[in-house]
Amino acid sequence: MDHNLIIVGSRRERKAEATRRRLYDSAIRLFQQQGYESTTVQDICNVADTAKQTFFNYFPSKEHILAAYHDELVRKILAELSELHSASPRKMVLSAMSIFAAAAEKSVSISRTILRHVFASDVLKATDQKNEAQIHSWFRSQFRDAVLRGEMLPGMNVALLTAVVMAILSSTVQEWIVSEESFDLEESLVRRVRFLLDLGRKKR
Numbered sequence: 001m002d003h004n005l006i007i008v009g010s011r012r013e014r015k016a017e018a019t020r021r022r023l024y025d026s027a028i029r030l031f032q033q034q035g036y037e038s039t040t041v042q043d044i045c046n047v048a049d050t051a052k053q054t055f056f057n058y059f060p061s062k063e064h065i066l067a068a069y070h071d072e073l074v075r076k077i078l079a080e081l082s083e084l085h086s087a088s089p090r091k092m093v094l095s096a097m098s099i100f101a102a103a104a105e106k107s108v109s110i111s112r113t114i115l116r117h118v119f120a121s122d123v124l125k126a127t128d129q130k131n132e133a134q135i136h137s138w139f140r141s142q143f144r145d146a147v148l149r150g151e152m153l154p155g156m157n158v159a160l161l162t163a164v165v166m167a168i169l170s171s172t173v174q175e176w177i178v179s180e181e182s183f184d185l186e187e188s189l190v191r192r193v194r195f196l197l198d199l200g201r202k203k204r
Helices: 003-034 041-048 052-058 062-082 089-106 108-117 122-148 158-178 185-199
Strands: none
Touching (some): 003 062, 062 108, 062 122, 089 122, 089 185, 122 158
């Protein structure tokens, strides 16, 4: 085995990943500073100090950077959700609302951009559907455990409950993003989801 080829290959891969990350970070910074629509691919290349063709070697379009940002954000959310530990699935779900609120508040401008483009862009729509499926699966498992543990009424429709919580999460974040009057996103998410969970809570 030629160990030199392995070293060169790994070095090449590290260099490629560093270039991709530099382009990505430069684009996100520009999106935050001057807006997505006002940022051109050339602007991104100037900040990243790369050729325009290099950009297209890594990202077919600006939309793919938005999709990558959304994907990375959801991966971080799922990682945080996986670290939640509680004997109560109900508490897990309410804690999840705080995690989602913090993620949305991380960059309001990019959240607004994603919201504006997610239904019009096939790239963003595909990413959003994939991420939504993972989040849906996490909530569904929590509600299934809540029923099994006796926290919620036997026979509770877990699929319907999951769909309603997903709708609350989506609509509340969208309301927060477009609202002209600021409100506490975390408090609103927790309050609305707690109200729903209380309706199906098993009385002790």
